[in-house]
Amino acid sequence: MHLKYESQLREPLVNGRKTYHDVTEDIVRPIEAKPSKLWYIGFYIAVALLLFGVYSVYRDVTYGIGQWNLNKTVGWGWDITNFVWWVGIGHAGTLISAILLLFRQGWRTGVNRAAEAMTIFAVMCAGQFPIWHMGRVWMGFFVLPYPNTRGPLWVNFNSPLLWDVFAISTYFTVSLLFWYSGLLPDLATVRDRAKTKLRKYLYGVASFGWNGSTKHWQRHESLSLVLAGLSAPLVLSVHTIVSFDFATSVIPGWHTTIFPPYFVAGAIFSGFAMVQTLLVIVRKVFAMEDYITIGHIEAMNKVIVLTGSIVGCAYLTELFMAFYSQNKYEGYAFFYSRANFFSPYGWAYWGMMTCNVLSPQIFWFRKMRRNLFVTFFMSVIVNIGMWFERFVIIVTSIYRDYLPSSWTVYYSPSIWEIGFYLGTFGLFFTCFFLFAKYFPVIAIAEIKHVLKTSGESFKETVDNIEKQSAAEFAHEYAH
């Protein structure tokens, strides 16, 4: 009799009296079944958006980015806003799988695989923006430090924009490796149940010949732990470096030392919101309510209210510092361009405040945290708010610069800027729909691993022991 189990105060992580085989059946079922009509509708909408995005980008390349509404002072507009927004969303997966693994949070097992996949797709979307923003994209390889015939003219390692190149590509690579190495055993599970030839062939190739050997598991666990240890500081560094793009400049409203923690908190905030949006749908469509329980949803809502409040705290700190520094330009950026509701972009600032700071406070109430409709609605609101945050930071700081004569008209995007953004939605959801259809959306092996200690049936069997007095317990198990 071993007494290592989770406290009775915690809800079971897996509901229903599941055996190992039930876990396999439940999670692999959507892969083996024909996709529903809803899947097809969603998938086609995503592909349509993607195609529109491809056309917008095609125009960017052939006509040049002059087709965007960027102007004299607003040289960074929707494009960089969207980049930061997607990168931020791409932080949740690795946070869930790495930091929560190190913190031994058992509930991560239900959501980590889908969250990691989402991370990878979000980073893919984010990467599009700086790449196509280059204009002459065929010169893109100039960002790589390689011996060349132009001097050699090396890249500038002191520039935050180059740090970004390294940070984002490292982050993408490491997330992909982490995700796929975790997927290997689950793909092997799908392979060994496969009935059709094609399925056997494809999952056979994809699972790399995994056989579940004890030695392999031992190495796999060690690998996951070290990758988690590496990814935890990595995920913090990536958004820190993205914030350096702004913080190391001399633009009022940008050059603040608070940016790294403020951006990281915002990234976790928006990333968790995106995970909620997707999981609320996935658990319903694939009938996975037993694995992604209300308890999981609640845990993530707690993270959302925490990080939302950190972000709110950062907004107020910024305002205070703008006042306290008595710097005229800072004051103008914060108290005229942003906090003044009647300035041209004041509405964006207050939209951001409402969505990010005020509305998530609803999650202080347990009833609200456990309400699916509220969760879904809030997850969308949070991501709208986080989009506005980046837009506010970028555009309100530069649309009126030091010289009033160069102030330009109101910046609003052209259809091709919007099209590019919609296209990344298409890319994201096309990938996610394919993932949901062809890969196990929940980490099968990890669920089996916690089943005996956190499953509902186990909690029930230890319930009696829990109710015994110490003397009774000692008597019964003394022999």
Place this chain on the structure above:
Amino acid sequence: MAKKKFVVGCFDEETVLFSAVKKIRTAGYKIKDVYTPFPVHGLDHALGMRETSIHTAGFIYGITGTTTALSGMSWILAKDWPLNIGGKPHFSLPAWIPITFELTVLFAAVGMVYTFCYLCQLAPFVKKHHFHPRATDDLFVMAIECTEKTNTEDLQAFVKNAGAVEVNVQVAEEGWWFGRYDKNEMPFESKTVAA
């Protein structure tokens, strides 16, 4: 590449598995491996495996990344083609910390995953003998190596007694080969060891 004879016992309970491993090992049989659907903690120790050193490899890859980044950047910006960037020193270490960190993580992660795949012999199109298809579902499958002196009948009965729900004898290739999971033939002739 060589074929060997194995007695295979399948278990459906971890607790039974652990006591069976102990019994079979004390009886002097050699357990080749136990194939499990998820990592069973403590099973590696019960089987007498040593700790993996893959994290040490990771550390070595990591410091290789650190060194590559630092030496690369200092050679490029301070020696090969010094550029005046805002009058800042050519050797500007603080500004190189982000890239140094990123390359450390990149080298460590990529190196470790490749090492992992190499050690476990995992790659696309790699095929291995699987003792039981349910080893990735809900069975703990133990493969015991037989020598020419092994009485397979006795061993099977012994494993069954230890709590196995299913016992059989299989002659199987030990290593891996290039193959597809939808086809059964092997691309080479494997020598059978008389057992």
